[in-house]
Amino acid sequence: MRNRLLALGLLLLGCASPAFAQNDAERVRAAKALTLDRKYAEARQAWTAILASVQGADADAAAYWIARSSEKLGERERAFKEYGTFLARRPSDRGLVDEARTSRIGLAAQLYRAGQASYVNVLHEGLTDANKTVRYFAALQLGGLGAPTSKRAVPVLKEILAKETDDDLLDRSRIILLRLEPTALSAPSAALAEPARPAGPAVPAKWLRLRVFEKGRSTPEVSINVPVALADILFESLPDEAKGELKKKGYDAENFWRKLKQLGPSEIVEIKGEDGSVVKVWLE
16 A cells, blocks of 8 residues: 555656646746737736746846847837847847847837937947847937937948948948938039030930039039939828928928939939028939
């Protein structure tokens, strides 16, 4: 009888560990299902319970998904802190680490736009991240903020133009760089004077030139040279409010660029402002 009880006890002890492991696996599957079903409040509760009962990589993953759930619920400050808590664990999963850093940068940009200026420091830190994806994302986010320190993104934006080949990434970087530092995209040999009108058959225009002259000045106050391909994107990407403001002043932004292209190279469009300033635009 004693031997039979001993054998039963050993069997129960031997099954105890696998039973608990199986239970944890089932809880993780349930939490993942809630996340996939976009039941983020319930998913966060499930991941929080899992975090309290596991260790190591499993605990790191649970901490990440807690933050992710909060982000999906729109609780930006909470999610920002929870991503920080996850990163403070020094997790070994580099993919989750980079995702968390990128998410924190995106949340910081949103919080900055909501009036919390101190979060811009997180974007500044992102500009020096060892992972280029995180670094590029920080530059794009910071450059689009219109913050007093947005120009700190310029070196990374130039790095993107010098090293990357993805068209969408390049276009986004050019547009932001054009706003922050217009001369960065200028042709090195671009003249400030009006273009010469060459004789002979017309050739396709490659550059859009823009000069802004203050009243009574012969030297331009603003000089911008933009590749024609980028100008297409720039005019298309104008926000609705900007187009509305241009219309109030008598300019149809949607038709302006199309009409300008029809003029061909070297034809100058001159716009005189009420304050005596002059804007000259031409193709070359």
